[in-house]
Amino acid sequence: MKLRHDSRYDPIGYWSRLDSATSHLDPVFAVLDLDALSYNAFDMVRRAGGKPIRIATKSVRCRAVIEAALAVPGYRGVLAYTLAEALWLAETLDDVVVGYPSTDRSAYRKLATSEQLAKRVTVMVDSPGQLDLIDAAVSPHEREPIRVCIELDSSWASRPLGHIGVWRSPVHTPQQARNLARTIVGRPGFRLVGVMGYEAQVAGLGNAPAGKPLRGMLVRRIQQASMAELRERRALAVKAVAELAELEFVNGGGTGSIEVTAADRSVTEIAAGSGLFGPHLFDNYRHFKPAPAAAFALPVVRRPAPDRVTLLGGGWIASGPPGADRLPQIVWPQGLRMVPREMAGEVQTPVVGAAARQLRIGDRVWARHTKSGELSEHTNELHVVDGDAVVSSVPTYRGEGKAFL
Template sequence: MAQQPHVTRTTPAPPRPGTAPAPEAAPGSTALPRLADFPALQEATAALQPPFAVVDLAALRANAAQMTRRAGGKPIRLASKSLRCRALIRDTLLLPGFTGILAFTLPEALWLAEEHDDVLVGYPSVDTDALGRLGADERLAARVTVMIDSVEHLDLLTAALGPAGPAVRVCLDLDASLRLAGGRLHLGMRRSPLHSPRQARDLALAVAARPRLRLVGVMSYEGQIAGIGDDQPGSRAGRAAVRLMQRLSTRELRERRAAAVRAVRSVAPLEFVNGGGTGSLENTSAEPAVTELGAGSGLYAPTLFDHYRGFRPHPAAHFVLPVVRRPGPRHVTVLGGGWIASGAPGPDRAPVPVHPAGLRLLPQEGAGEVQTPLTGEGAAGLRAGDRVWFRHAKAGELCERVNELHLVEGDRIVDTVPTYRGEGRAFL
């Protein structure tokens, strides 16, 4: 395994005078995110050789405060996949309103549980080695909760754990999609088969029948609400359709989730009911059945969060690439750049050049593995060796491309911390 880089700071640095973020937009505003202070960021990073990645700590803290206000007093379980940096996970959990971790794989959860005592794995695991390790370690079993959505998962879990050992904590993953026309129209994520309150109760009974398992929670993620901006570019009709779908889904899920929680609680007491995401914190926190939210992407504020009416993010994470060629007077080429986000392929998954202004990708080439051509008015003043600042479309996926993040306060780097990749960890 790669040697772990040295981390010199584990608590957030205090805000510097003059670095307060711009006021957030009022609910209903369609304002795009504020521009980062690129002169200060460039001064702070002048000695670095690109490519590199930067996190603006003032912007990250502003986003964290905004998220906790939107959560309405309910705690936010931090989605680790959205940060993929242990130092920033540690720092964020010291901020008011954030409690516990929502991990994305069981091996990652076991690693994080070495220092954190409340880690929920957000997705089912079929890693029998990791399950065996969990079931053999009383300390890990007390700190980590695994996700299931079927009896098939229970059978696999039971076989991997064996007959003896500490009780293993289990959470049910309730499908949050909107199903219309008798189920023929499915709007939302295709995740769990567990949709109705009766199905949730039946699976809770199946968990209760397994001596080594203890049911402690219910989770559901409404991706069709939290993950789709309600003010996307395009037609007015398209935006209206998204908003109508989200209103219908919010109403339906509020009733069904409450009924499912009641049904599960008739079988076992629950420690938590988790729901939501960065894009739906206000809606989900208003549900009495929900006790905590799950979110994290809003801390970095990638471009997929630029088009929500209810909140205004502050771009906190950037990556920087050098200009290496000038194919023509209105074109430059930067090194690398094909840092495409997961999801359905499309322009919204590509990185966005944000500084200097007036740059855009070429539709014929897009963002390339080794080089990325850019065009626009901003290209005229660029020369070989100049730098272009980008934002990623998603949050933590940026960290799969770099070994470290440079943390900036105002016009100075206050720390450099390793990403998961920088610590030799590649969980997915």
């Protein structure tokens, strides 16, 4: 399949085409370019080297896109971010893993009393206390068996740098994984089926930040050392757990680490989702360049001075450490920049630059979100552009009346 769009896109042609295709729409709105989305979906499969990709739904938050990706060979199952979301998705999908532990007792009761949901949904645990909570919600003798996955801590304990990664599971060593697995299989009402580990320090940390070559070199060395340690530790942990339970899957990775995670023989599937939309976070990676499939348009509503205009909205700031890299990236017209003392605001965002002098009230300015699924929290629908036209509009979770987290 030859795509009209790839990662070496022409910015002028690309953004002007999207602007023209959506000329009948009144901003604020968000779009998905079908060619770019297709390119990203197939490129992620290529990077996975034959291992299936489980779609991380927090990075999409749109059922139509999730279902379309699952129809592509190479994608299998989803990784949800809350149990309530998982139960909703499991009404139509048959393989849903919850990526984070839950304390939603009502959701556990719904899961435990439905034979179909109990077969389709796997919950995440990393301590006996989470098992206790489930038992308190529904007695093990009054429920369907609960499918369970153990999360293995994938952070790296560096001697000179300290803790590298994210603070998630306390299960770090193979022995700790074995101990938890023994506890799970020894308790009624649970079935241990998987192991998961998210190497955030590789998957979510750009290894070629623009204008910072020394930082990029340091990050790449950290990632290489971290993965070397994790491959050995994860293999031992999986072996220890597999001696006690028959595992259906071992999940790892993220969009930024697809290749190196896929090379880990102990991993059977990759978790990824952000790469489908290609947010500007991934502009800072050296080994892959997704196409900017998702973007949003803001209208010019004011001209406070000859050299600047004010946009409606714009404060769609991504989660993570506060900083300029969490702000939306203004991409079209080229040459615009935010005002340092105001930046992206909840209801208005002033921008300056040569192009601002030519903008009129009612014109659009295009931006990209730093991350992926969080974009969908700000809009009820995504307008799908194919070539020179909007061919459909699909609801986001928000558009379906769902706000899970």
